[in-house]
Amino acid sequence: MPTPSHKINQRIEAVCEAGCDAVRASIQTLESGNQVALTSDLSPEESQQVLTELKTLMSIYDNP
Secondary structure: OOOOOHHHHHHHHHHHHOOHHHHHHHHHHHHOOOOOHHHOOOOHHHHHHHHHHHHHHHHHHHOO
């Protein structure tokens, strides 16, 4: 998978700033095929990249 772009990194940071519960909710929403507010203007590929990155980040917290 390509390195996330600056735009994608900004979206990931914004979701993460809202806290772990917001990240988990965003993951659930994106996994169900829906968009969250911060990804509504991204392409499907970019949204998938945000989802993958969020899941990777949360694996650190959810699987110590």
